[in-house]
Amino acid sequence: MLKVGIVGGTGYTGAELLRLIATHPEAEVAMITSRAEDGLPVDELFPSLRGTTNLRFSVPEVDKLASCDVVFFATPHNVAMKLVPELLAAGTRVVDLSADFRIRDAKLWSEWYHEEHLCPDLLAEAVYGLPETHKEAITTARLVACAGCYPTAVELGFLPLLEEKLVNPQQLIASAASGVSGAGRQAKIDNLLAELDGSFKAYGVSGHRHLPEIEQELALAAGGPVGLTFTPHLLPQVRGIHATLYSQILDSAVGLDELQFLFEKRFANEPFVDVMPLGSLPQTRTVRGSNMCRIALHRPQNRDTIVVLSVIDNLVKGASGQAIQNMNLMFGLPETMGLEAVALLP
Numbered sequence: 554m555l556k557v558g559i560v561g562g563t564g565y566t567g568a569e570l571l572r573l574i575a576t577h578p579e580a581e582v583a584m585i586t587s588r589a590e591d592g593l594p595v596d597e598l599f600p601s602l603r604g605t606t607n608l609r610f611s612v613p614e615v616d617k618l619a620s621c622d623v624v625f626f627a628t629p630h631n632v633a634m635k636l637v638p639e640l641l642a643a644g645t646r647v648v649d650l651s652a653d654f655r656i657r658d659a660k661l662w663s664e665w666y667h668e669e670h671l672c673p674d675l676l677a678e679a680v681y682g683l684p685e686t687h688k689e690a691i692t693t694a695r696l697v698a699c700a701g702c703y704p705t706a707v708e709l710g711f712l713p714l715l716e717e718k719l720v721n722p723q724q725l726i727a728s729a730a731s732g733v734s735g736a737g738r739q740a741k742i743d744n745l746l747a748e749l750d751g752s753f754k755a756y757g758v759s760g761h762r763h764l765p766e767i768e769q770e771l772a773l774a775a776g777g778p779v780g781l782t783f784t785p786h787l788l789p790q791v792r793g794i795h796a797t798l799y800s801q802i803l804d805s806a807v808g809l810d811e812l813q814f815l816f817e818k819r820f821a822n823e824p825f826v827d828v829m830p831l832g833s834l835p836q837t838r839t840v841r842g843s844n845m846c847r848i849a850l851h852r853p854q855n856r857d858t859i860v861v862l863s864v865i866d867n868l869v870k871g872a873s874g875q876a877i878q879n880m881n882l883m884f885g886l887p888e889t890m891g892l893e894a895v896a897l898l899p
């Protein structure tokens with residue numbers, strides 16, 4: 554049994570880690586932290602976990618966390634990087650759900666996260682935690698930087714087109730919408746359901762911190778720099794990301810059937826990517842509570858714009874499910890272990 558520590562257990566991704574690990578046959582949570590809820594039984598804060606845990610929240614202490622095999626950071630940015638060096642030195646492996654180690658260039662990271670990076674030397678070692686692109690490196694990694702939620706949906710949808718150099722890498726557009734759990738559990742007026750219900754809006758249009766992360770990973774796929782316009786939106790619902798991805802095909806003679814075949818081949822061995830039949834319209838509800846990314850291809854009016862639709866549950870494939878998928882790979886467990894749950898219906 555793997556002993557798991559979770560830093561940031563009262564947030565949405567921390568709670569989702571607890572939910573998923575509760576049925577994982579080879580992992581158990583040994584320590585879960587919260588500074589605000591120190592001493593409170595976990596199942597008192599989250600009654601849906603009653604019967605699955607006797608743990609209480611405690612304040613983060615590195616020496617106690619270091620007795621775990623793996624520690625998940627489900628904390629805001631700029632927290633993991635303060636504790637990770639000590640944990641790694643103690644031989645504990647780390648899966649960071651925040652963005653502290655996702656961007657390899659420390660200067661670029663500082664531009665978008667407005668703080669100096671405290672351990673830039675670890676950026677080269679950290680492995681980007683999107684198993685569909687970095688699987689082999691994840692298996693031996695000490696430190697995995699889980700891919701962000703929007704980045705997961707966007708990168709998976711563009712990957713095959715860029716890897717095969719079928720589209721113009723300088724003209725990529727991603728219009729994506731997220732449920733409000735993506736903003737975390739802390740109270741903010743803008744995130745109240747009464748502010749969101751019956752409404753829909755874009756945000757971060759002039760620059761969102763996921764842009765450099767997505768461009769970094771798409772450039773690896775394309776073998777050279779890419780140009781992306783990324784516009785996130787806020788959905789009046791709790792879970793789910795829907796990304797609509799536009800790119801320009803370089804050779805008009807390449808048919809949609811060929812592209813479909815390419816996507817099916819690219820993801821044939823990926824248990825958590827479902828390439829739906831041509832013309833499908835994936836919905837966020839078809840992945841709710843599951844670790845699946847569902848993708849569908851379109852080519853409106855047979856013109857040169859390829860439209861890829863990609864949906865995930867931001868808290869599962871976009872965060873805690875992906876974190877467990879990474880843990881499974883790091884510890885030689887079956888990649889799908891503990892992640893077999895089918896999406897909720899309806």
Ligand SMILES: NC(=O)C1=CN([C@@H]2O[C@H](COP(=O)(O)OP(=O)(O)OC[C@H]3O[C@@H](n4cnc5c(N)ncnc54)[C@H](OP(=O)(O)O)[C@@H]3O)[C@@H](O)[C@H]2O)C=CC1
Pocket residue numbers: 560561562563564565566567586587588589590613626627628629630632650651652700701702734735736737738739867868871872
């Ligand atoms: N929500 C989502 O859909 C996704 C989130 N992520 C990332 O995962 C991380 C967690 O997100 P989410 O669960 O939404 O966040 P929340 O705001 O819901 O929870 C944050 C948690 O971190 C703890 N925390 C806050 N500050 C500190 C600190 N300085 N030291 C130790 N613990 C701290 C909080 O508990 P306390 O203050 O009591 O210690 C709380 O448990 C973020 O980096 C986020 O960007 C990634 C993908 C998707």
Ligand SMILES: CC(=O)N[C@@H](CCC(=O)OP(=O)(O)O)C(=O)O
Pocket residue numbers: 650651652700701702703731732733734735736737763785787
């Ligand atoms: C709806 C909403 O606010 N979403 C968050 C992104 C989710 C998140 O926590 O970002 P990471 O995936 O980088 O960890 C945002 O736009 O900042």
